[in-house]
Amino acid sequence: MRELLSELDAALARRLPCVYCAVVETRGSTPQKAGAAMLVYPDGSQAGTLGGGCVEAEVKRRALLGLNDAGRPEVLTFCLDDDYGWDDGLICGGRMTILAQPLTSGGAALDAAADYYRTLRDLAARGAGHTEAVVIGDALGLPVGDRYLFDATGTPVAHLAARPAAEAVAAHLVPLAVRPKPATRHGVAYLPAPPRVTLLLVGGGHVGHAVAKLAAEVGFDVWVLDDRERYVGADRFPAASRRLVGDIGTTLRDLAPSLTPSTFAVILTRGHSHDEEALYHLAPTACGYVGMIGSKRKIRMIFEDLVAKGIPAEVLERVHAPLGYNIGSQTVPEIAVSIVAELIACRNVGGTDAARWTWRRG
Numbered sequence: 001m002r003e004l005l006s007e008l009d010a011a012l013a014r015r016l017p018c019v020y021c022a023v024v025e026t027r028g029s030t031p032q033k034a035g036a037a038m039l040v041y042p043d044g045s046q047a048g049t050l051g052g053g054c055v056e057a058e059v060k061r062r063a064l065l066g067l068n069d070a071g072r073p074e075v076l077t078f079c080l081d082d083d084y085g086w087d088d089g090l091i092c093g094g095r096m097t098i099l100a101q102p103l104t105s106g107g108a109a110l111d112a113a114a115d116y117y118r119t120l121r122d123l124a125a126r127g128a129g130h131t132e133a134v135v136i137g138d139a140l141g142l143p144v145g146d147r148y149l150f151d152a153t154g155t156p157v158a159h160l161a162a163r164p165a166a167e168a169v170a171a172h173l174v175p176l177a178v179r180p181k182p183a184t185r186h187g188v189a190y191l192p193a194p195p196r197v198t199l200l201l202v203g204g205g206h207v208g209h210a211v212a213k214l215a216a217e218v219g220f221d222v223w224v225l226d227d228r229e230r231y232v233g234a235d236r237f238p239a240a241s242r243r244l245v246g247d248i249g250t251t252l253r254d255l256a257p258s259l260t261p262s263t264f265a266v267i268l269t270r271g272h273s274h275d276e277e278a279l280y281h282l283a284p285t286a287c288g289y290v291g292m293i294g295s296k297r298k299i300r301m302i303f304e305d306l307v308a309k310g311i312p313a314e315v316l317e318r319v320h321a322p323l324g325y326n327i328g329s330q331t332v333p334e335i336a337v338s339i340v341a342e343l344i345a346c347r348n349v350g351g352t353d354a355a356r357w358t359w360r361r362g
Helices: 002-013 053-069 107-126 166-170 206-217 248-258 272-282 296-308 313-317 332-349
Strands: 018-027 037-040 046-048 074-079 095-103 130-135 147-151 156-160 183-185 188-193 198-202 221-226 242-245 263-267 289-292
Touching: 002 018, 002 037, 002 046, 002 107, 018 053, 018 188, 037 053, 053 074, 053 095, 107 130, 107 147, 107 156, 130 166, 147 166, 156 166, 198 206, 198 248, 198 272, 206 221, 206 332, 221 248, 248 272, 263 272, 263 332, 272 289, 272 296, 289 332, 296 313
Parallel strands: 198 221, 198 263, 221 242, 263 289
Antiparallel strands: 018 037, 018 095, 037 046, 074 095, 130 147, 130 188, 147 156, 183 188
8 A cells, every 4th residue: 555655646746647546445255445445547557456357447447437537536336246246256245335536637636636645655654553534425415535634643634625524524533542444434434544563573583584574565564683683684674674683681671661552572583591581571561462483392381480580470371372373384484474364363353263272271
């Protein structure tokens, strides 16, 4: 999404006409969920995707008509049944609502659109969280296609509307702290983007390297810590936003007060003692997720040592160890998949239903 918004910003700066097509509401099973977006250009090229298949092709067709007619924003609804799914295998039984917004006008209107989408791009890049509200019905008497942006606190920061009504739209916002899902209320589609989760990897070895690469691709802000400089270089972790070199215990002790529920910590060091030291500092923090790799025997030994050092057993109960889903992983990439899958589940749905081993019961 950040790449798409950067491309849109560049297109508007060049006064290149395009149509911003965004999924604003879904029901049931669909190939993309609310928030997915696509740009359509006059030559038929596109950036982004709405899931492919007949639906995407039809949206492109309608978008090109809008470009040619300099049309108003249009709400398009598709039921994924025999009409829109048979040829592409998309008979999911769901429904997608897509808003196609032509960005063709010159002068002040295009400048206003450029300012709005630039603000949206900046909010997405900052990662602190925001909500976009898009009018798709007439329950509040507002024009279809009007858009409003609210920052992480719910404060309005931008709008793209002829008759702004931010207060009426804000009345139905849900705080980002509860990690709300996209929803439509009173004819307005609310598209929340919760704060981006920081993934703190303690250990830059083979598994840490593989986890970092995959985690960055699915939207985590990656930090990596190791006491060996050669394992934390930009060549090894190009997508990491922070690369920390130093004693593991000392560094984590200093970091601990700043860690929040939007920080997930994964312990993947090269040895038993380093794992134990890392967990000693991380287990009591406010991190939304703390996980440690290792065998059940190793984990039990570390937990028993930490209890003896004063870490409450209840604190250790929330640690994901062994971490990751049990998918029969054999290779480093497979281990990374199992770990990142669990991280995604905890980020997106607030937990995991995977069977968990409890160290005190064995």
